[in-house]
Amino acid sequence: MRGLKIYLADGTYNGTVTMSSDSSKISAIRVAKENIQDYENELDGPGIYLLLVGSDAVYVGQTGLDTIQRRIMNTHSGDIDASWHTALGFKFTDSTISSNELQFIENAMCEYVHAHFNKCLTTSPQKANCTKTFRKRHYHLSGVQVHTCENYIQDINFYINVFPDGIFTSADNEEKDKKMLHLAGRKVKATAYVSDNQFIVCKNSEFSTTETPSCPKYVHERRQELIAEGKVNDGRFIEDVSFGSPSTAAACVTGGSANGRQMWLYPDGKSIKEKEEFGR
Structure with a gap:
């Protein structure tokens, strides 16, 4: 050319x-x-x-x-x-x-x-x-x-x-190694990956500014901690944040009860639960 x-x-x-x-x-x-x-x-x-x-x-x-x-x-x-x-x-x-x-x-x-x-x-x-x-x-x-x-x-x-x-x-390939996932069918858009048995929600992921009436107390408290620590601001994650499980991560992102094994999806559309059940 x-x-x-x-x-x-x-x-x-x-x-x-x-x-x-x-x-x-x-x-x-x-x-x-x-x-x-x-x-x-x-x-x-x-x-x-x-x-x-x-x-x-x-x-x-x-x-x-x-x-x-x-x-x-x-x-x-x-x-x-x-x-x-x-x-x-x-x-x-x-x-x-x-x-x-x-x-x-x-x-x-x-x-x-x-x-x-x-x-x-x-x-x-x-x-x-x-x-x-x-x-x-x-x-x-x-x-x-x-x-x-x-x-x-x-x-x-x-x-x-x-x-x-x-x-x-090469940066995109690193994301593949991190097993990138995204939150399925929610108004709040978020991405995450698994590392050393921790579930990491990525920087720039959205964070619901409201909570559902059924939001568990421990989720409410963790959300308040994230805001107080400056890890979340104006409805968005300012840095990568680790959680002990995909469900806790999904609950904190959405502000309510969540089954993270079903809600977090890989790029091919399969959930964590489906990957575990079919072994791939």
């Missing part, structure tokens, strides 16, 4: 990475969830985005008439919002690109993810429909539009392949 420009925010591919090219109408950015708000300009436009979960699962989305930043921060289906940690945004300079063209490109990227990663978390289009034949038949684009979309897809694939160790960094 001619005139390729790469900026590494911390000097490595593990931090924020931005890319552009004189020969492409697409720019790319890889940025961690907690830094999304700092890159409004790079994400202020239509395009395609990938949300990375754990170290081997990817959600593919497209903006429609919205911008990448706003679409990423809007609500997604299932537990995606609680579990993704990094976004790859591919912004198009052509602001007139149509919704059908974006859906065509999204479909192609879903096909790519199904082929290259352990799990594609996008449920629509379904895997069986992520094919070149389906795209050309389903999205009602002219021959010129199809050709343009296929050029865009080639550029996105090029940007993805620039990452020397892939879009999942």
Whole structure:
């Protein structure tokens, strides 16, 4: 790709990475969830985005008439919002690109993810429909539009392949070793991992500011301690916090009774209880 420009925010591919090219109408950015708000300009436009979960699962989305930043921060289906940690945004300079063209490109990227990663978390289009034949038949684009979309897809694939160790960094692989989990089906979004027989709720996880009437006394007291110690502030964990069990962790996060073995889920959607029962 001619005139390729790469900026590494911390000097490595593990931090924020931005890319552009004189020969492409697409720019790319890889940025961690907690830094999304700092890159409004790079994400202020239509395009395609990938949300990375754990170290081997990817959600593919497209903006429609919205911008990448706003679409990423809007609500997604299932537990995606609680579990993704990094976004790859591919912004198009052509602001007139149509919704059908974006859906065509999204479909192609879903096909790519199904082929290259352990799990594609996008449920629509379904895997069986992520094919070149389906795209050309389903999205009602002219021959010129199809050709343009296929050029865009080639550029996105090029940007993805620039990452020397892939879009999942060594830091993401460390998360896999930590057995990353997320809280299932709750308004409060939290992530955690198991380490040395302790259950660790991660920094930046949400913390319910209210408690249910059935909240156990010991949970109420532990929640008050976390606030008093400054480990929780304004409904969010300020640092990683360890708990003796997944149930205590879930109860403290949600402010009520909780069965953590059922509520904490791995990236593949299985609970701790299911993993223990099936031995994997």
